[in-house]
Amino acid sequence: MNYSVIRFLMGWILNFEAGFMLLPALVAWYYEEHQGISFLISMGVCLALGIPLSRKKPKNHVFYTAEGYVTVSLSWVVLSIMGSLPFMISGCITSPIDAFFETVSGFTTTSATVLTDVEAFPKCMLFWRSFTNWIGGMGVLVFILCLLPLAGGSQMNLMKAESPGPSVSRLVPKVRSTAKILYGIYIALTGAELVALLLARMPFFDAVNLAVGTAGTGGFFIKQDSISSYTILQQGIITGFMILFGINFNLYFLMLTGRLRQAVANEEVRVYFILMILAAAVVTLNTRHLYDTVFYAIHRSAVSVVSMITSTGYFTTDYCQWPLLSQTILVLLMFCGACAGSTGGGMKISRLLLLFKTVKKEIILSLHPRAVETVKMEGKSVRPEVIRSLNVYFAAYGMIFVVSLLLITADGPDLVTNFSAVTAMMNNIGIGLGQVGPTGDFSMYNGFSKLVFCFDMLAGRLEIMPMLLLFSRKTWKKF
Amino acid sequence: MDIIIIGCGKVGRTLAQLLIKEKHNVVMVDSSRVRLNNLTEDIDAIQIVGNGASIQIQKEAGIDMADILIAVTGYDEVNLLCCLIAKRAGHCHTIARVRNPIYSNEIKFIKEQMGISMIINPELAAARVISQVLRFPSAMEIEAFAGGRVELLKFKLLPEFNLDGVSVMDIDNRLRANVLISGVERGDEVTIPDGKFILRNGDMVSILATPANSQRFFKTIGLKTHQVKNTIIVGGGTIALYLARLLVAMKIDVKLIEKDEKRCEYLNEHLQGVRIICGDGTDRNLLTEEGLDRTESLVTLTNVDEENVILSLYARENSRAKLVTKVNRIEFRELLSRLDIGSTIYPKYITADVILQYVRALQNSIGSNVERLYHILGNKAEALEFIVREHSAVTDKPLMELQLRKNLLIGCIIRGGEIRIPRGQDSIQVEDAVIVVTSQSGLDDIRDILK
Numbered sequence: 001m002n003y004s005v006i007r008f009l010m011g012w013i014l015n016f017e018a019g020f021m022l023l024p025a026l027v028a029w030y031y032e033e034h035q036g037i038s039f040l041i042s043m044g045v046c047l048a049l050g051i052p053l054s055r056k057k058p059k060n061h062v063f064y065t066a067e068g069y070v071t072v073s074l075s076w077v078v079l080s081i082m083g084s085l086p087f088m089i090s091g092c093i094t095s096p097i098d099a100f101f102e103t104v105s106g107f108t109t110t111s112a113t114v115l116t117d118v119e120a121f122p123k124c125m126l127f128w129r130s131f132t133n134w135i136g137g138m139g140v141l142v143f144i145l146c147l148l149p150l151a152g153g154s155q156m157n158l159m160k161a162e163s164p165g166p167s168v169s170r171l172v173p174k175v176r177s178t179a180k181i182l183y184g185i186y187i188a189l190t191g192a193e194l195v196a197l198l199l200a201r202m203p204f205f206d207a208v209n210l211a212v213g214t215a216g217t218g219g220f221f222i223k224q225d226s227i228s229s230y231t232i233l234q235q236g237i238i239t240g241f242m243i244l245f246g247i248n249f250n251l252y253f254l255m256l257t258g259r260l261r262q263a264v265a266n267e268e269v270r271v272y273f274i275l276m277i278l279a280a281a282v283v284t285l286n287t288r289h290l291y292d293t294v295f296y297a298i299h300r301s302a303v304s305v306v307s308m309i310t311s312t313g314y315f316t317t318d319y320c321q322w323p324l325l326s327q328t329i330l331v332l333l334m335f336c337g338a339c340a341g342s343t344g345g346g347m348k349i350s351r352l353l354l355l356f357k358t359v360k361k362e363i364i365l366s367l368h369p370r371a372v373e374t375v376k377m378e379g380k381s382v383r384p385e386v387i388r389s390l391n392v393y394f395a396a397y398g399m400i401f402v403v404s405l406l407l408i409t410a411d412g413p414d415l416v417t418n419f420s421a422v423t424a425m426m427n428n429i430g431i432g433l434g435q436v437g438p439t440g441d442f443s444m445y446n447g448f449s450k451l452v453f454c455f456d457m458l459a460g461r462l463e464i465m466p467m468l469l470l471f472s473r474k475t476w477k478k479f
Numbered sequence: 480m481d482i483i484i485i486g487c488g489k490v491g492r493t494l495a496q497l498l499i500k501e502k503h504n505v506v507m508v509d510s511s512r513v514r515l516n517n518l519t520e521d522i523d524a525i526q527i528v529g530n531g532a533s534i535q536i537q538k539e540a541g542i543d544m545a546d547i548l549i550a551v552t553g554y555d556e557v558n559l560l561c562c563l564i565a566k567r568a569g570h571c572h573t574i575a576r577v578r579n580p581i582y583s584n585e586i587k588f589i590k591e592q593m594g595i596s597m598i599i600n601p602e603l604a605a606a607r608v609i610s611q612v613l614r615f616p617s618a619m620e621i622e623a624f625a626g627g628r629v630e631l632l633k634f635k636l637l638p639e640f641n642l643d644g645v646s647v648m649d650i651d652n653r654l655r656a657n658v659l660i661s662g663v664e665r666g667d668e669v670t671i672p673d674g675k676f677i678l679r680n681g682d683m684v685s686i687l688a689t690p691a692n693s694q695r696f697f698k699t700i701g702l703k704t705h706q707v708k709n710t711i712i713v714g715g716g717t718i719a720l721y722l723a724r725l726l727v728a729m730k731i732d733v734k735l736i737e738k739d740e741k742r743c744e745y746l747n748e749h750l751q752g753v754r755i756i757c758g759d760g761t762d763r764n765l766l767t768e769e770g771l772d773r774t775e776s777l778v779t780l781t782n783v784d785e786e787n788v789i790l791s792l793y794a795r796e797n798s799r800a801k802l803v804t805k806v807n808r809i810e811f812r813e814l815l816s817r818l819d820i821g822s823t824i825y826p827k828y829i830t831a832d833v834i835l836q837y838v839r840a841l842q843n844s845i846g847s848n849v850e851r852l853y854h855i856l857g858n859k860a861e862a863l864e865f866i867v868r869e870h871s872a873v874t875d876k877p878l879m880e881l882q883l884r885k886n887l888l889i890g891c892i893i894r895g896g897e898i899r900i901p902r903g904q905d906s907i908q909v910e911d912a913v914i915v916v917t918s919q920s921g922l923d924d925i926r927d928i929l930k
Contacts, residue, residue, distance in 0.1 A: 155523070170525045173481075173504035383512070 001475070004058035006071050011054025012144055013075045017082050018046035020135060021128070024086070028124035035122045038089035046082050068157030070475060072141055073466035076458055079140060080104040083132055092125050097447040104454045106132030107140075108461035109218035109345060111313050111430035112453070114443045119224050123205060129220045130209040136461065137216025137245075137343035138186045139163065145179040155179075161466050165340020165348050166386055166393075171253045185252045186343070190215040193241040200234045214241045217344045219313030219430050226438065228316045232299060235316055239306050246272065246310035246338030267378050268339050268350045272309075275349070279333055280305045283326045290322070301326070308333040311345030313430035320437040327433060331420060334427045345428030345460060347397070354382060354390055389465075396464045401426060404456050408449040421445075425456040480504070480842055481545045483571075484524075485531030485561050486552035487514045490576065490601070493809060493831040494549065495522050498838065506540045509552075532560040534568055542569035547841065549574045549834060555582060562595045572596040572841060574834055580717060597837050604833050605826040606721035609803050612822045613707050613776055614690075614729060622855060624687075624862065624914060628898055629891050631661065631855055631862070632693055636682045640700045648674035656696040658688035659900045661890050661916045662860055669859040671886040671918050685855070687890045687916070689898050690729075707731060707775040707801055713760030713790060714781035715739070715746050718805065718826065722778065727752045734769055736760040761786055763793075776801040784808055791820035849923065850912070860918040862890065865925040867911045873925055879903035882930045887917040889928070 021039045028036025063071070083106070084099035086092075093099040098114045105112045106129050115121065135143070139162040145155055155175040160168050171178045190211050197207035209222050221227060227235055247269055254263040283301035284294075291297040303316045308330045319330060337346015357375045364373050374381040404422045412418035413435050420432030421442070436442060445453070459467040469475050480503050484491050487509035495505050495518075505524040508531040509515050515526045529536035531550065542548065548565040550558035555577045562573035574597040582589065586598050611621050615632075622631040636642055642650065647660050651674075663670045664683040670676065678684065686693060694706075710726060712719050715737030723733050723746075733753045737743050743757040758765045760781060771777065777800045779787035784806045791804040802821025809825055816823065840851045851864040867874060873881060878889060878901055892899045893912040899905060907913055907925070915928055922928070 173506055173525045174499075174523050176523075177504075 001070070002058070002060055002063050002067050004056075005061060005063050006067060006074065007053055008056070008058045009071050009141070009144070010075060010078060011050045011052070012148055013078060013140065014046045014050025014082065015054060016140065016144055017079055018043040018050065020131065021046070021086070023131060024124045024128040027127045028122070031123045033122045033124050035086075035090040035092065035124055038086040039124065039128070041089050042082065042085040045085060063157060065157050065160070066469065066475065068161045069466040069469045072158060072161035073458065073462055073470040075141060076107060076462065077470070080107055080454075080458075083107065083128075086128060087125065090122070090125065092121060095447070097450050098443075101442070101450045101454055102129065103132060104457050105430065106130075106218065106220060107136035108428050108457040109133050109136050109216045109311070109343065110425060110428040110457045110460075111213070111219040111221075112424060112436070112442050112457075113220070113430075114441060114450075116441055116443055117224065118222060121222075126220075126222045127205075127209060130213045130218070130222070133216035133218025133220055134190065134212035135216070137218060138183060142179045143183060145176055146183055149176075161462065163341060164344070164461075164463060165248075166351055166354065166390055168341070169250060171250060181253055182249050185249050185256075186215065189241070189244060189252075193237065196237045196241075197234060200231065200237055202230065202234050206230075210238060211241075214238055214312060214314075215245055215343065217242065217245050217310045217312045217338065217342070217428075219307070219311075221314060226315045227303075235299070235303060238314065239303050242306045242310045242312050242314070243276070246306075246342050246344040248339040248341035250341050265378070268353060271353060272339050272349050275333075275336065276305055276309055279309070279329050283322075283329055286323050286326045304330060305333060308429065309336055309344075309346070310338045310342075311428045311430075313424070315431065315438045318438045320433055320439070331423060331433065334423050334429050334432075337427060347394075347427070350377070351390060351393065353377070354387065355394065358387060358390070393464060396468065397426070400456065400459055400464065404452050407452045408445065411446050411449040413444065421453070422456060425453045426460040428457060428460050480547060480838070481541065482506070482838070483508065483531075483537070483540045483542065483545050483548045483565075485509070485548065485550045486558070486576075487511070487518065488551065488553060489807075489809065489827040490551045490830050491549075492518060492522065493827055494551065494834055495524055497831055497835050499523050501835075501839070503838070506545075508536060508540055532557055532564060534564055537561075537565060537568050542571065545569055545571045547572045547574065547838060551576045551830075555579050559589070559593065559595070563593055566594050574599065574837065576601060576830065578602055578717070580720065583721075597834070599830055599833055601826050601830040602717040603721045604829050605718050605805070605824055606725055608829055609718070609722050609778060609805075609822075609824055610725040610729065612803055612824075613710060613726065613731065613778075613801065615706070622853065624853065624891070625864070625893055625898070625912070628689060628893075629687060629914065630690055630693060631685055631687050633683055633685045634697075634702060636678055636680055636684050637702075638680050640702065642678050642700065643680045645678055646674065647672045647676045647678065650678070654696065654699050656688075656699055657692045657900050658686045658696045659888070659890055661685050661687040661862075661888055662855065662918075664859075669918055671860060671888050671916055673888075687914070688900060692900070709774055710734070710776040710778060711736065711766075711769060711771065711774045711800075712778045712780055714779065714787075714805075715742050715755070716780055716782065719778075719780045720746060720749065722780070723750050723753045734774075736765070736769065761790060766794075771800070772798045774798065774800050776803070778803040778805075780805045782807075788815065788818065788820055792818065795819055795821075855916070860916060861922075863915045863917070863922055865913045865915065867907055867909050867913060867925055870909060871926050872929060874907050874909060877904050877906050881928075883928055884917070884919065884930055886919055887915065887928055890914040890916040 021043045025036050025039040080100060080103045083103040087099040088096060093102060101114055141158045141162050159175060171181050193214060194207055194211040197211060213220050223229055227238060251263040251266055280302045283305060284297050287301060288297045300317050304319050307314045335347055337348045338344025340348045340350040361373045361375055364371055375387060401422060408418055417434035417436055421436045424430055424432040431438060482498055482503050483506045484495055485508045487507055495507055498505050507524050508527045510530050512528045515528060527540050542565055548571050550561035552558055558575040562575045565571055565573050573595050575595055577598050578600050583600055590598050607627055660672055662685040663672050709732035712735045715735055719735060723735055726733050735753055736756045736758055738759050740757055743755050747755050771794060777794045779790045781787055787804050791802045794800055794802055803824060804820045805824045806815060809828055849863050850866050853862045855862050889901050891914040892901050
């Protein structure tokens with residue numbers, strides 16, 4: 001294990017976080033909120049730790065898969081601990097565990113909240129919450145990759161560990177340029193949404209918060225009723241951008257470079273749209289009788305379906321009042337998740353597709369034991385290592401899910417709430433059913449359960465292996 | 480620049496590392512996924528599995544945007560095919576590795592007819608480097624131009640040459656050697672001398688000449704070049720074949736020891752003036768018998784790195800010979816550099832280095848008419864190769880009538896494969912290749928040499 005490069009990157013993570021905190025401090029200054037001082041103090045703490053750590057450059061820049069995983073998971077934990085400081089210092093959230101939960105939930109783009117009344121919160125704190133969504137959406141290490149000159153292809157190991165999906169591909173030969181392109185697209189799309197919302201006459205502060213919240217498919221909202229009180233047009237814009245942020249960013253690059261055909265032919269995206277349309281249709285039919293017009297039913301179902309599949313977690317209606325079929329579909333969509341390489345959470349459609357194809361292959365092999373069959377994605381054979389890590393992913397996912405459910409079972413009110421809470425955590429949705437549904441929040445769980453949830457959120461965002469590695473004793477052994 | 484490398488063997492890998500270090504964008508193509516997966520962590524490049532000679536794969540690798548395609552797979556024919564297709568599919572420069580000795584005499588034809596920018600023969604390149612080491616064992620700087628036909632040699636002006644206070648023009652008149660003094664380093668200062676420049680003892684003088692002429696020049700001024708008189712080559716591979724030919728041409732006695740009888744016969748057939756000995760080069764008795772203690776140099780070229788290293792260590796103990804050790808594996812360079820085994824030659828590295836030089840030159844010449852660019856004299860001056868394509872102010876006029884820029888020299892004119900060190904009455908003609916030496920950078924066209 002190359003400790004010095006991990007230390008170096010940790011230092012830079014802290015420095016960058018100090019930089020990020022400058023924005024909410026500016027918000028506080030603009031709205032004349034005294035809580036702004038807590039950001040300045042936190043920045044000081046970050047820099048006091050970060051600068052000494054990052055001062056000495058490591059001799060050996062090379063790091064391997066293990067270092068990549070550990071750096072990423074460790075940095076997300078560090079990032080969340082530091083990010084929770086402003087909440088505590090300002091006294092907005094008193095309990096350290098609550099503050100940590102809220103921050104982890106922000107960075108992992110889960111956006112589950114312990115706050116019972118969001119609207120009473122100072123604006124700078126609200127902005128910081130939403131902004132953590134944005135940072136976490138694309139990944140902070142990918143951001144650092146853009147700006148920090150690190151040697152060579154080992155950066156790929158960082159990107160692999162942080163980017164969602166079964167495998168990461170380079171858009172251009174250099175990892176650093178790839179990271180820059182991805183962030184460029186990310187920033188451009190966020191900007192587009194902001195402009196669209198402003199044109200739809202949304203107040204500036206709301207528009208900024210919702211734009212960064214949607215971009216990370218996070219879903220922190222600044223109104224108690226999420227996005228219900230906005231106009232149909234504004235909700236429509238948000239829904240549209242949720243869909244866009246759930247698409248693999250590589251496709252945008254393909255489109256930008258004129259390879260439209262290749263982009264449209266993407267199997268995962270096709271399934272993504274088919275699933276959304278099918279789910280929305282079924283939910284619309286199922287909830288038709290609850291609404292006055294068909295349009296209204298379509299609108300409500302579409303927003304909920306999109307919000308769930310992209311793991312954003314905005315809502316326009318209390319879907320807990322919907323028939324059981326619709327609720328079930330929404331829960332299943334939570335697991336499904338968006339496309340690989342997007343900012344969305346969940347298991348990712350490509351993983352499910354691969355899983356489905358693996359099962360199909362096994363069936364064929366049972367029928368024709370001597371058949372030669374490989375799992376193919378877009379006409380290309382998928383490497384056995386990818387399938388192997390996929391299987392491990394599902395196994396580990398199942399185990400963590402079950403164990404988490406067991407650990408919080410004594411604490412929660414009922415099975416539906418508990419089950420949907422763990423689902424919402426591991427898939428980074430942020431809202432579930434029952435008491436953690438649109439009308440509820442996570443404040444009723446005790447500290448221990450919240451820590452379990454924090455682990456689930458991080459495991460879900462970083463796709464499990466990095467978190468398992470971080471907590472494995474073997475990782476830290478000298479030999 | 481955007482560079483596609485086809486073939487991920489040792490050369491491909493080394494090349495990728497060097498190119499990435501120079502901030503080029505690299506795409507690597509190989510038919511074996513295992514080989515691609517074995518790439519070390521510091522190779523920051525797109526990897527594509529597939530046959531590099533397929534248009535589909537080349538398109539995927541971005542041939543339409545690429546500046547250079549380098550084909551270094553294990554097969555000459557595949558490499559050539561890759562370049563041919565790339566030439567049609569895109570508009571990039573192409574470099575192919577072609578190592579079969581059968582093709583080595585046909586390189587010029589292949590290059591011109593197939594429109595390939597550069598063909599590299601790793602064994603020949605390695606043999607050239609070794610021959611240079613043997614020619615000047617006391618290690619002065621040598622740089623080769625125009626495919627090794629012209630060399631830039633650097634030496635220190637010592638009092639015994641009696642050249643202190645002599646002007647460059649007088650040297651030409653006095654010695655009548657067909658060489659060109661193309662650069663003088665005095666302290667930190669680099670001068671491209673004109674005829675009136677006065678040389679001083681202690682100057683580092685660089686001359687441009689053909690290998691044969693430089694020999695004659697050094698003899699006349701009395702510089703002991705210490706060219707070895709004889710050499711023992713252990714191992715009779717392709718490098719040995721090329722090397723023996725080069726050394727014989729330099730009038731060095733060559734003994735070649737090779738284990739395999741068939742190979743010995745083959746070598747005997749293809750080499751003249753070389754004593755070929757069939758036997759195990761690691762046999763101590765054989766080495767003593769063939770005069771290891773008397774030889775002036777020993778070149779170990781067997782296929783086994785360990786054997787070469789041990790042989791050299793043994794020779795270091797038992798003789799005063801100049802040693803050249805060939806090592807295939809590049810991974811342990813630092814370790815080997817600490818061993819006392821003379822000059823270590825890494826053929827893969829040489830290949831990569833030659834290609835790298837070409838890429839560098841290409842990058843420098845983008846948007847200009849410079850055919851090739853070399854950094855010389857410790858990067859303080861440039862040697863530029865132009866091909867004269869049309870009549871202009873510089874052509875068909877005696878050089879002495881041209882108003883040349885300061886610190887600029889016409890170093891060499893290559894006309895129809897023949898090298899001329901130009902004199903005042905020579906003139907540049909259309910279709911000549913001209914090497915210009917200058918300490919001013921930024922020349923884009925042959926016409927820029929005028930004031």
